[in-house]
Amino acid sequence: MVGGNMVIICQYGGEFVTNSDGNLNYNNGEAHAIDISCDVSFDELKSEITSICNIDLNGMSLKYFLPNNRRTLITISSDKDLRRMVNFNANSGPTEVFIMNKVDIRAPRSTVADSGTSVIAAAEAAHGVRRKRLTAGGRSSRGKVAESANPIAANNVAIVNVNNGMSIKVDNRPVTVGVIMENIMEPRPSIAHHMDERTNGGILAEPNIFGSLPMLDTVRPINAKTLSDTIITGVGQEFDNVRDFRAQLCKYAIGKGFAYKFIKNETSRVTARCVEENCPWRIHASESSRKQKFVIKKMNYTHTCGGGNGRGGHSRASRPWLISIIKEKLHEAPQCKPKDIVREVYEDFGVTVTYSQVWRGREVAQKELYNTLTEVYRQLPWFRERILETNPRSVATLMPSHDSKLCRFFLSFYASLYGFEQGCRPLLFLGRVPLKANTDCKLLVAAGIDGDDAIFPVAFSVVEDETYSSWVWFLTELRFALSTSRIITFVSDRKKGLEQAVPQVFEDNYHSYCLHHLIEDFKEELKNGPWSQQVKDALVDDFIRAAQACTPEEFNGCLQNIRNASTDLADWVITTKPENWSDALFKGSRYDHFSSNILDSLNNWIPVKHESSIVQMLDSIRGKLMEVMHSRREASGTWASTLTPSMEQKLHTELAKTHRLDVLCSSDTIYEVRGDTIYVVNTGSCECTCRRWQISGLPCIHALAALNRVGRSFYDYCSKYFTTEMYHLAYSASIQPIPDVERIYLNNNGDYYPPSNRRPPGRPRRKRINPNKTTTVIRLCSRCKMAGHNKATCEALL
Incomplete structure (x- = not known):
């Protein structure tokens, strides 16, 4: 601010892009510098902007950022607002003022059409009512729209499509039904991107029997940009699998209006960039370390090619994409008409489709939805009844929703419930089993650990x-199914609402956080620091030792090492609630299990071909669980040791370390064990001052040295859950087969993924054959005049 004046930079015509840190950047557009007086009025400011920038501010709003805050835009609508802007930015140099369109959220979504023509009519005009014949070059011209054939692009007019008798305002001007507002927005040049999937490093897409779905190169609906912003949000966003990521990326590109090609397109990692050579837009996603999520690792949001502003990007609008959109529309409104879907597809994505394309896609979508509803209301109730008949005292709960959009099914066999309550530790791992093909539903699981440290699925x-x-x-449902009164320790990644859900349902139990996920979060925090890779590895080791520390002194020592490197990093460790993941502070019993990685063994239990059906998926789990329980029960019949094999091996490994320890007897139950440090062992209460005995359930080396000193049996001081007897109890019950379940498999083979009904090659017959028509003409032999043969085969003697 110089001499009572201030400089403002007026920007318009661009768009805001959110960075990974949440700050907003304004890209593209035009900018003008204006020198104004500090006591200028709001009307005078608007007049100055209008004269210099040559734009009409009616229906526009002025916004600015506060100093050091580029996340929230502040609106200027009066003289008081203008005074505040001057005061806030008095010492911050030139002030940026952004000119933006006002959006009335109460108004219906607008569509673009020519004079007196709806979007459906425009789409029919763009594609042609009939399919054009092959061109001279032998290729069909279907799917390409010339600019001259697009009446909407030629006239550059906008119409508001509302119900009869209604009127709304556009740019603060009243608009009634059928009235065309010309020159509301300036025409935009057409940008078309045509790609060949076979040459860009990507996989070959499914043949598009609909043809291309071209987008009108006119005004882009505002809600299309808003919708695409919610599909791809940025670095750290998680997807179920690579197929889900590719599908969402396709929707994002269509909504944003740009085309992309794959640099890497594999099942474990995907890298894509804009098709324009010099455009910096790029995205990279890969599997998480646990291979249960597909995560965006890097993303450059900037487009310099004109993409991302609502033009182009429709080359991937294929048949599967349209069917997925139609299914979402039918989920929301089952009675939605094709003409409504045509309008909404354009409003949401800026893609123009014809009525016939939506009609054909709607038939496929309705068939898939019908199969889902058939399963929910016919097959799943039947499957539930058969489970309860063949496996009494099992728990199977079906909860279809009131709007028929989804269902929830809970299943826990009695053999699993009985085995967990009688022979397993009170320890449950919570998580989700990733599905490779099905993205419409999620499979949640609760699993325990048997005496041999193998997974024991419960529900x-x-x-x-x-x-x-x-x-x-x-x-x-799990709490209802478990009849035990034991205090249970739950282990989970604490995400997706688990951190709040576990203590809400199981109030008096313990919840431990998965150490593996915490380590990944800790590594993300390390990326913000200036440390070398060697220092980062040392800090990760300190974090792991803090989790495995048995005493508060050990935990504090590890935390101090982290604090010496960074106070902020140590404060972050405290905010993660160490009382839920460090052995030194955790009050429950985890038996040396720090993470929920054990659930990864369930990933291969379900064949991909059975994921499309809930019944087949659950029956695959039943069959696998029945086989596993039988095989483990047969194998344990030959065990002669007191403990299970894995626990027996752990005990002997620890016993070999006791020869270098000295034991002093204080009483019949109190012993002093000397090594590098002095520890006190109490065999009466099964405790040691190192706390390893209490945490793991097996005697530590100090306890083993004391027991060996007095000649007592080690097995009497091990947790009962590690004995072979308890292992036999865990697998004493059996899961019974369901004899007639194959009927579901036969009925579902051709329903869930119907083959495409393609027309046979060649020209259609002019006169169709009626197989039911009887032949009335009797053909006679021309030689003997008899029926049943011809002249060549005639044997009559003449």
């Missing part, structure tokens, strides 16, 4: 999504 649940609500429902 499964199919839900519509992994959210706080679905976890509360699953845990509520």
